[in-house]
Amino acid sequence: MSGTDYRKELICEGPVVILVEPQLGENIGMVARAMANFGLFELRLVNPRDGWPNERANAAASNADHVIDATLVYDDLPGAIADLQYVIATTARQRDMLKDVLNPTEASSILRRAHNENTRTGILFGRERWGLHNDEIALADVMVTFPVNPAFASLNIAQAVLLMSYEWMKSGQAELNQSAFRAPDSEVAGKGDLQSFFDHLEGALEEAKYYYPEARRERMTNNLRSIFTHAGLKELELQTLHGVVAALERRWLEKQNKKSK
Amino acid sequence: MSGTDYRKELICEGPVVILVEPQLGENIGMVARAMANFGLFELRLVNPRDGWPNERANAAASNADHVIDATLVYDDLPGAIADLQYVIATTARQRDMLKDVLNPTEASSILRRAHNENTRTGILFGRERWGLHNDEIALADVMVTFPVNPAFASLNIAQAVLLMSYEWMKSGQAELNQSAFRAPDSEVAGKGDLQSFFDHLEGALEEAKYYYPEARRERMTNNLRSIFTHAGLKELELQTLHGVVAALERRWLEKQNKKSK
Numbered sequence: 001m002s003g004t005d006y007r008k009e010l011i012c013e014g015p016v017v018i019l020v021e022p023q024l025g026e027n028i029g030m031v032a033r034a035m036a037n038f039g040l041f042e043l044r045l046v047n048p049r050d051g052w053p054n055e056r057a058n059a060a061a062s063n064a065d066h067v068i069d070a071t072l073v074y075d076d077l078p079g080a081i082a083d084l085q086y087v088i089a090t091t092a093r094q095r096d097m098l099k100d101v102l103n104p105t106e107a108s109s110i111l112r113r114a115h116n117e118n119t120r121t122g123i124l125f126g127r128e129r130w131g132l133h134n135d136e137i138a139l140a141d142v143m144v145t146f147p148v149n150p151a152f153a154s155l156n157i158a159q160a161v162l163l164m165s166y167e168w169m170k171s172g173q174a175e176l177n178q179s180a181f182r183a184p185d186s187e188v189a190g191k192g193d194l195q196s197f198f199d200h201l202e203g204a205l206e207e208a209k210y211y212y213p214e215a216r217r218e219r220m221t222n223n224l225r226s227i228f229t230h231a232g233l234k235e236l237e238l239q240t241l242h243g244v245v246a247a248l249e250r251r252w253l254e255k256q257n258k259k260s261k
Numbered sequence: 262m263s264g265t266d267y268r269k270e271l272i273c274e275g276p277v278v279i280l281v282e283p284q285l286g287e288n289i290g291m292v293a294r295a296m297a298n299f300g301l302f303e304l305r306l307v308n309p310r311d312g313w314p315n316e317r318a319n320a321a322a323s324n325a326d327h328v329i330d331a332t333l334v335y336d337d338l339p340g341a342i343a344d345l346q347y348v349i350a351t352t353a354r355q356r357d358m359l360k361d362v363l364n365p366t367e368a369s370s371i372l373r374r375a376h377n378e379n380t381r382t383g384i385l386f387g388r389e390r391w392g393l394h395n396d397e398i399a400l401a402d403v404m405v406t407f408p409v410n411p412a413f414a415s416l417n418i419a420q421a422v423l424l425m426s427y428e429w430m431k432s433g434q435a436e437l438n439q440s441a442f443r444a445p446d447s448e449v450a451g452k453g454d455l456q457s458f459f460d461h462l463e464g465a466l467e468e469a470k471y472y473y474p475e476a477r478r479e480r481m482t483n484n485l486r487s488i489f490t491h492a493g494l495k496e497l498e499l500q501t502l503h504g505v506v507a508a509l510e511r512r513w514l515e516k517q518n519k520k521s522k
Contacts, residue, residue, distance in 0.1 A: 009412060010410065010412040010413060011410045011411075011412065011413075033415060034420070036410060036413040036415075037409050037410055037413060037414065037415060037416055037420075038408075038409060038410055039410045063413075063415070064415075103431075105431070146427075147299075147427075147434055148298050148299060148430070149271065149272045149297060149298055149299060149300045149430070150272075151270060151271040151272065152271060152272075152297040152298060152324075153298065154294060154297075154298060154323050154324070154325075155298055159298075159420075159423055162420055162423060162424070163423070163424070163427055166407075166408075166424055169408050169409070170364075170366070173408060204509060205505065205508055205509070208508040208509050208511065209508070210504070210505065210508035210509075220501075223497075223498070224505065226498075227492065227494065227498045227501065227502065228492075233488065234359050236359060236484075237359055237484070237487075237488045240481075240484050240485060240488065241488065244462075244471065244485065245509070247466055247469040247470070247471035248465060248466070248469050248471075248509035248510070249509070250469065
C-alpha cells in the first residue's frame, strides 16, 4: 500500500502518544510507524520493559526514524505528562469511574480543537496485556474506547494507536468527506452530448433491426437510455462509447462497401 | 487492549474481504484478526503465494479461528468476486482511471447502505508491495484511499484492512446512513454476470478490430470495463446490453452468412 511521495513535506504535529510500560519492541516500532503514517511524531515511553533504544523497535518502525529518534523515556506517568494540558486515556474495558467515555471520532475532534488553541495534548495507551491501571486513568481528562466486536475484542496496542492517529488525521481535514486524491478531471457529460450518443446508438440499432417487436420500441429505448443516464458518464467515457458503437457499425459498413464495389 | 466478553454473541456480517496475491502468512492472520475485531468474517484469497492453509496465518490470527476456517481460495480475481454485486478497491496511489475515489468513511457508508438492501459487497486489497493492478481496479465499482501523511505513507495490508473494518463497524453505529428501506426492483448484477458481458462485448469488439493500436488494448479494455462497472447495472439492464451487442453483431453475421451461401 506504499504511496509515499518524498517531495512532500513530512507532517509533524498533534498529540503526544504515551505508551505505559510497553513490553515488546516490535509493538513500539509499529506504533511509531502508525503515528508517522498519520502525521504524529512525539512518542514517549514510560518504563519500557526492554529499555531504550531497542533494536526490534527500530526494525519494526519501517523508516519512521524521525519518530524513533525523538522518543523520550520517563520513569513514571506523572513525569511523562507533566508538560501536557489535556490527556485522553484509551481503554478496552468498562471502568467504574466517573469520567466521560468518548469514541475515537469525538476524542479526535476535541484534540483537534485543543491543538488549534495551542493546548498541549496527549493520548495514553496501556500495557499489552493489562491496559492502564485505574490510578493511571485517573490522571486523564477523559477516556476513549473503540467500537469493537464485543465477542472478539483483541486490538493490540499498535492497532489502537493506528486508529487514534487515523482519526486525528481525519479531524484535520477541512471536510469530513475529503479523500487524498480525486479521479482525474473529466467533466460529467452534458445532457446534449448524452443525447447525441443516444442518437448514434439508436441509429445503429435501428439498422440492426434491434427494435422488435415494434410495440416494445418505446420501452426498449427508455431502458437503454436509463442505463447510460444513471451511469454518470464523463465526457471521455462518452467518446469511448461512441468509439464502441462506431467499431461495431463499421464492420457492417465495410462489408456493405465491399459488396457494392 | 483485550476486552473480549465471551458471553456476547460474535458479530459476523458485512462485506467480503478479498486479498489479491498476499505473500506473508502473518499478514493474512493479522487481516483475519482485524476483521474479527470489527465484526467482519468472510475472507477470500486470490492465489496466495504460500498456499493455504498457512500455519503462520493461524498463529498471527490470535484466535480469529472463525475467519481463518471459513477462508476461501480462488485462482483469479474474477472468480473471487463473481457472486458479489458491489466491489470497492483500496489503493494508496493516484490512478489514471475515471473512477470515483472515496475516503473510508464515504466507502463504509455506501457499503452499509448496500448491506441493508441485501446487496453482496466486497473490498479488494492488493499485494503487499505493489497493491492492485489497473486491470484489477477496473473490476471494482469505486476506489477508496486513506488520508495518510503524504511524505510517510506506509500502511501495510493488515492496517488497511483494520481501518476499513473499523469504519464499517462505525457506519453501523452512526444513524447518519439511515434511509427508508426500499427493495430494489431488479437485483444489481453479480460480478460474474458482468464478466460474461465483458467477454461478449470484448469478443465483438475484437471481431470489429476495435483494439487499435495494439499498444492501447489494455487501457481501452480497462476504460470500457470501468464504464460498465461504475454504472451499478441491474441484472435486467445487463440483459438489455447483451441484446444490444448481439444486435450489432448479428447484422454483421447475417451479411457473412449471405455471402457464404
